[in-house]
Amino acid sequence: MQRRLFHLFSAAVLLFLAFAPLFAHHGTPSYDLTKTISTKASVTSLEWNNPHCLLHFDIKDEKGTVRNWAVEMYNPLYMSRAGWNKDTLKAGDEIEISFHPSKNGAGNGIVRIGDSRIVFRGVALSLDEDNPVVPPGRN
Amino acid sequence: MSIRFVWLIAGILVLGAFSLPARGQTGQAKESKNSTSAPAAHDLEGVWSGRLGTVGGTNINKDTAPMLPWAKAKFDYNAADLKKGMSLTHDPTFHCDPTGVPRVYSTGLHPFEIVQTANRIFLFYESNHIWRTVWMDGRPLPKDTGEPLWMGYSVGRWDGDDLVIETAGFNDKTWLDAAGSPHSDALQVVERFRRVDHDTLRLEVTIEDPKAYTRPWKMLGEFKFKPTWEIGEDFCLGEDADKFVKSILNPTRKP
Numbered sequence: 001m002q003r004r005l006f007h008l009f010s011a012a013v014l015l016f017l018a019f020a021p022l023f024a025h026h027g028t029p030s031y032d033l034t035k036t037i038s039t040k041a042s043v044t045s046l047e048w049n050n051p052h053c054l055l056h057f058d059i060k061d062e063k064g065t066v067r068n069w070a071v072e073m074y075n076p077l078y079m080s081r082a083g084w085n086k087d088t089l090k091a092g093d094e095i096e097i098s099f100h101p102s103k104n105g106a107g108n109g110i111v112r113i114g115d116s117r118i119v120f121r122g123v124a125l126s127l128d129e130d131n132p133v134v135p136p137g138r139n
Numbered sequence: 140m141s142i143r144f145v146w147l148i149a150g151i152l153v154l155g156a157f158s159l160p161a162r163g164q165t166g167q168a169k170e171s172k173n174s175t176s177a178p179a180a181h182d183l184e185g186v187w188s189g190r191l192g193t194v195g196g197t198n199i200n201k202d203t204a205p206m207l208p209w210a211k212a213k214f215d216y217n218a219a220d221l222k223k224g225m226s227l228t229h230d231p232t233f234h235c236d237p238t239g240v241p242r243v244y245s246t247g248l249h250p251f252e253i254v255q256t257a258n259r260i261f262l263f264y265e266s267n268h269i270w271r272t273v274w275m276d277g278r279p280l281p282k283d284t285g286e287p288l289w290m291g292y293s294v295g296r297w298d299g300d301d302l303v304i305e306t307a308g309f310n311d312k313t314w315l316d317a318a319g320s321p322h323s324d325a326l327q328v329v330e331r332f333r334r335v336d337h338d339t340l341r342l343e344v345t346i347e348d349p350k351a352y353t354r355p356w357k358m359l360g361e362f363k364f365k366p367t368w369e370i371g372e373d374f375c376l377g378e379d380a381d382k383f384v385k386s387i388l389n390p391t392r393k394p
Contacts, residue, residue: 049379049382049383050373050374050375050376050379050380050383051375051379051380051383052383054386070386074248075248075249075373077249077265077371077373078248078249080371081368129188129248130188130363
């Protein structure tokens with residue numbers, strides 16, 4: 001009886017969990033997850049460190065003002081499993097990116113599996129370690 | 140039995156029918172690691188990827204027990220940054236402290252590996268290169284485990300096809316989850332692993348800490364078998380942690 005209850009309880013809970021949003025391990029309260037910025041951008045650097053890789057890029061607004069942003073990604077091992085390495089994006093690369101900005105307007109943001117995108121040379125780079133994408137070549 | 144109870148059970152059964160894979164008979168022969176048929180009994184070896192259900196600032200598991208007053212005060216302190224709309228900076232893992240158990244299963248997208256030997260099971264967690272020994276030689280949990288431990292002292296046994304691990308001897312320096320749930324050094328954790336099919340490992344964690352909580356409570360998790368993955372090297376470095384807290388968690392960058 002106990003086994004059956006264990007199965008049933010966990011099945012019910014896990015079905016619920018399947019639809020729960022996936023948070024970074026430290027949570028994301030400082031980001032506005034209801035807002036998405038979608039824009040062309042110019043990469044300035046890719047930091048390949050724990051606990052989160054950081055993508056730095058410039059966005060130029062309609063007035064021509066350039067602002068540098070830093071967007072949090074996943075840890076390097078996760079990113080590797082998603083198909084990235086430390087050279088996947090380099091200074092000068094033109095990308096399209098959709099990300100969530102931080103609430104305090106400090107020029108930070110986050111990309112997450114499922115609701116964010118980074119497109120380089122027409123290829124949507126993966127943010128999902130279970131579904132890697134080979135980044136495009138550089139020729 | 141009230142009619143509402145009957146409907147509740149019926150509803151759970153329907154959910155269960157949709158989400159439970161068929162539990163085939165386990166063969167006695169050792170299956171290959173890539174087999175899609177049922178695994179051999181008592182074989183949990185491999186790399187597993189997944190997490191427990193309580194994450195970040197949101198405690199998805201609704202079974203968290205009420206806390207005793209000192210524990211509630213500690214929880215409020217741990218979670219204080221959330222009220223300011225910021226990521227938690229009292230988090231001990233932000234200065235590279237070991238996670239403890241069961242938070243080791245909520246490390247933010249790092250897999251773990253199970254290796255079974257004759258009298259021990261080793262659990263290798265990619266995050267911060269943490270490993271645990273689970274003694275499977277029948278010894279009981281010692282009454283005195285000596286110096287309080289970050290990851291506790293673990294003994295295990297098979298209960299049918301379930302692996303049951305009991306761990307005690309913890310220090311009180313870790314969080315049970317990323318939300319900041321505290322515990323005392325009286326904490327005892329039971330992990331019950333069940334390989335429900337070749338590719339799926341379910342984990343039921345029971346937290347028992349009478350010095351902090353009014354009753355035992357549970358967390359549930361699920362992990363997927365990753366036959367092509369290898370655990371990588373991951374160390375939490377002080378300089379990375381400091382930099383991250385300064386530049387991302389407490390940003391003061393001007394545009």
